[in-house]
Amino acid sequence: MEIKKRLLVVDDEENIRELLKLEFTDLDYEVIVMESAFNALNYLKDHQIDLVILDIKMPGMDGIEALEKIISTQRGMPVVIHSAYSHYKENYLTWSAAAYVVKSGELEELINTVETLIREQG
Amino acid sequence: MRGVTKQMIYQEIIFKNLDNILQFWMLIDAQEQIVHWSKSAAHQLGYSTEEITNQPFTTLLPKGNAENLFFLKRLKEGSHSGSIVNQKARFQQKNGVLIDVELSTQILHQDHQEYLLLSFDNITEVEELQKLVNLKMKEIHQQVHAYQSKDCGDAIQDVLDAVLVSITAGQGLRFNRAFLLLVDEKSQTLEGIQAIGPESREKAWEIYQELRDAPKTLTEMIHYCHSQQIVHDNKVNQLVKKISLPLTEREHFLIHVLQDQKYQLINHEFSLFNTPSVRKIRELFQSDEFILVPMVWHGYSTGLILADNQIMGTPITNLHIQGLTRFTDTATNAIESMKLLVGLENSLHQVKRANIEIRENQTQIVQQEKLAAKGQLVTQMAHEVRGPLSIIGGFARRIFKQLKPEENFFDPLKRIVDTVHTLECVLNDILDDKQQKVIHQPYCDSVKLIHQVMGLLEEEIHQREISVNLNMQGDLPKVKIQEHHLFEIINNLIKNAIEAIDQKGLLSISVKRREQNVDFLIQDDGPGLTVTTMEKMFSPFFTTKEEGTGLGLVVVKKIIDEQGGSLDVTSFVGKGSTFKFSFPTI
Numbered sequence: 103m104e105i106k107k108r109l110l111v112v113d114d115e116e117n118i119r120e121l122l123k124l125e126f127t128d129l130d131y132e133v134i135v136m137e138s139a140f141n142a143l144n145y146l147k148d149h150q151i152d153l154v155i156l157d158i159k160m161p162g163m164d165g166i167e168a169l170e171k172i173i174s175t176q177r178g179m180p181v182v183i184h185s186a187y188s189h190y191k192e193n194y195l196t197w198s199a200a201a202y203v204v205k206s207g208e209l210e211e212l213i214n215t216v217e218t219l220i221r222e223q224g
Numbered sequence: 225m226r227g228v229t230k231q232m233i234y235q236e237i238i239f240k241n242l243d244n245i246l247q248f249w250m251l252i253d254a255q256e257q258i259v260h261w262s263k264s265a266a267h268q269l270g271y272s273t274e275e276i277t278n279q280p281f282t283t284l285l286p287k288g289n290a291e292n293l294f295f296l297k298r299l300k301e302g303s304h305s306g307s308i309v310n311q312k313a314r315f316q317q318k319n320g321v322l323i324d325v326e327l328s329t330q331i332l333h334q335d336h337q338e339y340l341l342l343s344f345d346n347i348t349e350v351e352e353l354q355k356l357v358n359l360k361m362k363e364i365h366q367q368v369h370a371y372q373s374k375d376c377g378d379a380i381q382d383v384l385d386a387v388l389v390s391i392t393a394g395q396g397l398r399f400n401r402a403f404l405l406l407v408d409e410k411s412q413t414l415e416g417i418q419a420i421g422p423e424s425r426e427k428a429w430e431i432y433q434e435l436r437d438a439p440k441t442l443t444e445m446i447h448y449c450h451s452q453q454i455v456h457d458n459k460v461n462q463l464v465k466k467i468s469l470p471l472t473e474r475e476h477f478l479i480h481v482l483q484d485q486k487y488q489l490i491n492h493e494f495s496l497f498n499t500p501s502v503r504k505i506r507e508l509f510q511s512d513e514f515i516l517v518p519m520v521w522h523g524y525s526t527g528l529i530l531a532d533n534q535i536m537g538t539p540i541t542n543l544h545i546q547g548l549t550r551f552t553d554t555a556t557n558a559i560e561s562m563k564l565l566v567g568l569e570n571s572l573h574q575v576k577r578a579n580i581e582i583r584e585n586q587t588q589i590v591q592q593e594k595l596a597a598k599g600q601l602v603t604q605m606a607h608e609v610r611g612p613l614s615i616i617g618g619f620a621r622r623i624f625k626q627l628k629p630e631e632n633f634f635d636p637l638k639r640i641v642d643t644v645h646t647l648e649c650v651l652n653d654i655l656d657d658k659q660q661k662v663i664h665q666p667y668c669d670s671v672k673l674i675h676q677v678m679g680l681l682e683e684e685i686h687q688r689e690i691s692v693n694l695n696m697q698g699d700l701p702k703v704k705i706q707e708h709h710l711f712e713i714i715n716n717l718i719k720n721a722i723e724a725i726d727q728k729g730l731l732s733i734s735v736k737r738r739e740q741n742v743d744f745l746i747q748d749d750g751p752g753l754t755v756t757t758m759e760k761m762f763s764p765f766f767t768t769k770e771e772g773t774g775l776g777l778v779v780v781k782k783i784i785d786e787q788g789g790s791l792d793v794t795s796f797v798g799k800g801s802t803f804k805f806s807f808p809t810i
Contacts, residue, residue, distance in 0.1 A: 115611060187607050188655065
């Protein structure tokens with residue numbers, strides 16, 4: 103039996119966490135959700151994860167700071183920024199992310215991006 | 225002996241010419257009776273010499289003043305070494321008219337008797353003009369202080385009228401006609417400005433009679449002249465306006481007198497009487513004797529006063545000349561002061577206007593800052609909305625994917641999914657997010673969109689009790705515009721129409737094919753748009769609504785322009801507005 107790929111969804115909005123968990127579970131991923139960047143970083147210390155979906159505007163540590171920390175500790179970890187704001191794209195600190203997807207009711211773009219990145223990992 | 229004789233001759237010369245030296249003089253004895261006086265003085269006050277000789281001096285003072293008895297006593301008390309110079313006082317003419325005089329006195333002694341030599345000048349016109357100018361000055365002063373924007377040009381006109389009336393109809397000067405010419409600084413010309421005088425001898429006689437029976441003050445005279453159309457519309461006025469001479473034309477006698485700054489009597493004795501320029505003026509005014517008095521203000525030549533007795537044909541005497549030259553000084557001062565003040569007043573108005581403009585600009589800047597803040601807020605809001613919208617859309621699609629078309633909730637869920645999609649596109653437009661990888665069809669079904677919008681607004685239309693007249697042609701071809709763009713246009717225009725109607729009205733929507741286009745017509749019977757609103761309605765953040773963003777019509781116009789459509793607005797206040805737009809068919 104193939105081991106499921108493990109996704110970590112970091113978003114302070116419960117509904118988004120729930121939606122993405124449902125969608126990606128349907129697509130046969132194992133989905134772990136975290137409501138804060140701080141918890142996510144802790145989790146990453148001793149758990150194996152294949153890809154992170156990361157919100158930017160969150161209370162406490164925001165996604166940009168979290169991204170920097172993830173990249174520095176988990177070299178090669180694909181992180182997909184998933185934000186309602188498109189203008190952070192202009193911020194070079196987000197450029198180290200593997201992809202930047204603007205939140206939408208249509209999840210096709212996010213799903214396609216994630217699948218592509220997972221496939222590239224092999 | 226020879227010396228004494230000579231002295232006597234000299235004294236004789238002076239005594240014989242006393243009338244020319246002093247003109248208006250009288251000798252008063254210790255009993256305050258007028259014992260002797262000059263013809264011109266008696267004439268000035270309306271008496272004959274015989275009438276007044278040995279009459280008490282108080283006869284000349286205004287009647288009924290208890291102080292009259294002490295007038296001369298006080299005068300003597302106030303004198304220095306027996307003389308007083310240029311004291312202002314008031315006399316009363318025989319006909320009862322009061323005149324202002326400036327008098328000088330000298331106490332004389334002869335055979336132990338004390339006499340008083342009193343000479344005077346009639347300064348009624350000077351005084352009256354000065355009073356009028358003071359009044360006008362006060363008016364302008366008040367206007368300046370009250371921040372009124374009334375035209376002060378009237379004040380100058382009033383003073384010009386007063387000057388001309390004083391010369392012709394006053395108590396002392398009494399010329400038949402007077403003409404005023406002023407230097408125009410801008411064009412460097414001498415311009416005929418205004419004139420006064422009766423048109424004919426008959427008219428003159430008529431006026432003379434009327435004034436003799438009921439003497440008038442200066443202000444009354446001005447009104448009288450206006451009522452008789454003597455001031456502005458008459459022939460002499462038209463005559464003087466024909467004069468316009470460049471200041472460089474020095475050979476012209478008018479310019480010559482102006483620049484020479486000395487008065488000039490023009491008659492047969494004048495050396496240049498037959499030169500062309502004099503002849504021309506004589507012909508123009510049909511006058512062979514007239515006096516020219518230059519107006520000099522602080523050394524500058526500012527104009528000319530020309531006066532004559534052409535109507536009655538009486539000669540111009542030294543008395544006339546002396547009176548007019550003295551009066552001209554006051555008139556010049558009055559006119560130039562008024563001009564200065566009015567100029568000042570105008571400058572002040574310009575400053576005030578500039579101030580108002582600055583204030584308006586400031587308000588505009590503040591307004592723009594507010595609008596910029598509003599714009600930021602709109603952007604912020606759009607972002608805030610996007611998150612929750614993605615949740616609604618996400619879950620709706622999850623359920624929708626699992627439903628089959630025949631199931632109950634298939635249709636409502638499809639509506640939610642479609643509308644969320646449209647709204648996301650609207651958000652992207654507002655936020656100018658072109659990066660979104662959403663594939664749009666470059667055409668859409670207009671009927672479907674109208675229904676979609678009407679579905680969203682159904683509740684509101686119902687609440688406001690608005691009747692809808694929906695007129696859509698069947699089998700309409702698709703139009704060349706992306707769905708969310710057309711949604712945005714229709715949604716905005718219908719919402720505007722509903723808000724214009726407010727309560728109980730008719731909303732008409734029609735969609736028709738016209739050749740290779742589809743015409744959309746959205747019509748309301750609301751209050752209509754004013755011209756100002758029509759001009760501004762496509763400016764960003766202009767709104768007539770309490771809670772509008774002022775962006776709706778801007779977006780509509782932008783989309784229509786960008787997508788190759790056309791927009792036409794007609795509106796009548798009180799009847800309503802019609803927005804018509806078209807897009808080409810595929």
